[in-house]
Amino acid sequence: xxxxxxxxxxxxxxxxxxxxxxxxxxxxxxxxxxxxxxxxxxxxxxxxxxxxxxxxxxxxxxxxxxxxxxxxxxxxxxxxxxxxxxxxxxxxxxxxx
Amino acid sequence: xxxxxxxxxxxxxxxxxxxxxxxxxxxxxxxxxxxxxxxxxxxxxxxxxxxxxxxxxxxxxxxxxxxxxxxxxxxxxxxxxxxxxxxxxxxxxxxxxxxxxxxxxxxxxxxxxxxxxxxxxxxxxxxxxxxxxxxxxxxxxxxxxxxxxxxxxxxxxxxxxxxxxxxxxxxxxxxxxxxxxxxxxxxxxxxxxxxxxxxxxxxxxxxxxxxxxxxxxxxxxxxxxxxxxxxxxxxxxxxxxxxxxxxxxxxxxxxxxxxxxxxxxxxxxxxxxxxxxxxxxxxxxxxxxxxxxxxxxxxxxxxxxxxxxxxxx
Numbered sequence: 001x002x003x004x005x006x007x008x009x010x011x012x013x014x015x016x017x018x019x020x021x022x023x024x025x026x027x028x029x030x031x032x033x034x035x036x037x038x039x040x041x042x043x044x045x046x047x048x049x050x051x052x053x054x055x056x057x058x059x060x061x062x063x064x065x066x067x068x069x070x071x072x073x074x075x076x077x078x079x080x081x082x083x084x085x086x087x088x089x090x091x092x093x094x095x096x097x
Numbered sequence: 098x099x100x101x102x103x104x105x106x107x108x109x110x111x112x113x114x115x116x117x118x119x120x121x122x123x124x125x126x127x128x129x130x131x132x133x134x135x136x137x138x139x140x141x142x143x144x145x146x147x148x149x150x151x152x153x154x155x156x157x158x159x160x161x162x163x164x165x166x167x168x169x170x171x172x173x174x175x176x177x178x179x180x181x182x183x184x185x186x187x188x189x190x191x192x193x194x195x196x197x198x199x200x201x202x203x204x205x206x207x208x209x210x211x212x213x214x215x216x217x218x219x220x221x222x223x224x225x226x227x228x229x230x231x232x233x234x235x236x237x238x239x240x241x242x243x244x245x246x247x248x249x250x251x252x253x254x255x256x257x258x259x260x261x262x263x264x265x266x267x268x269x270x271x272x273x274x275x276x277x278x279x280x281x282x283x284x285x286x287x288x289x290x291x292x293x294x295x296x297x298x299x300x301x302x303x304x305x306x307x308x309x310x311x312x313x314x315x316x317x318x319x320x321x322x323x324x325x326x327x328x329x330x331x332x333x334x335x336x337x338x339x340x341x342x343x344x345x346x347x348x349x350x351x352x353x354x355x356x357x358x359x360x361x362x363x364x365x366x367x368x369x370x371x372x373x374x375x376x377x378x379x380x381x382x383x384x385x386x387x388x389x390x391x392x393x394x395x396x397x398x399x400x401x402x403x404x405x406x407x408x409x410x
Binding site: 055 | 132
């Protein structure tokens, strides 16, 4: 993300590009990283619905992994994940380990 | 207009109208609420935002996380601002300059809704503007560092009602805003929680299908202010519903309907215990507070059940 100089800021600070916040990668905030274990996934998509950062990638109605550029590592997905036969499909792991 | 079937699979195929890259805290409830509301809406939407966490974090200097036309004006006037936008839309439509059917949604936190924005909200509802006002209620002024609001629950510790030797946290009960809004005789007022996403989405869909002023109050956990874990926003909002601290109901044209009845009503302490802001309530000398809080919750739940039961012909 590049900051604009004052000459380039639009009058009234109007944002003309929708969704430009995508330029700001919030993934660097993360202390814990969610790991997806595909064999335990029942594709309930709760992780996708409950993610506050829209960082769960879904393709054709199926969970396909995380977008680590934006995931802040809150862990809601891992806590809400029902998993399969008592085994979670999302686990939180400490970053850098 | 094509409507998306209410399954997560189908909803996930819709374009998200709030993008990643917003600067809300990790584990915040508000973006979850907004995402669900926007997923429920079909067709073009115009939104207004009161000052608050959601506003400052989604639109920081020249960068916006919104993919819809969005306006922020001041803390106290999200509803008045959107009233103006909606009035302009009606005028332009009459003049034949706009052909689209646009829905209007205002977002405000509890500070911008219960307190500071209350007069403009009340005015907009009284004037009957065609808009849906969504309050994401996290129970204090979290944006400025956890000051009490009239939505702060009884007994909660905040920086302006700190629990200590002088007072045991907030000594007043919270304002019942959903009922106050329903008392404006608006066609639709409801309460929802992100843990019950289907209920929330259905209520937003219903609200947007009704012409006139609508109000929804949605629980939005804040792990910083509630002094809880970053991963329990959904778990806590579910406990809020199951303990009947945050009952799910709607009031449509004066008729109250409880939309979710917990199989077993859990004791309120289940909701309070995981939150650090209520820690002092578990000290032996504050036992009376837990009792008083539980009584208030029971009273509200019973009154809702009674009102809901009366709807039968």
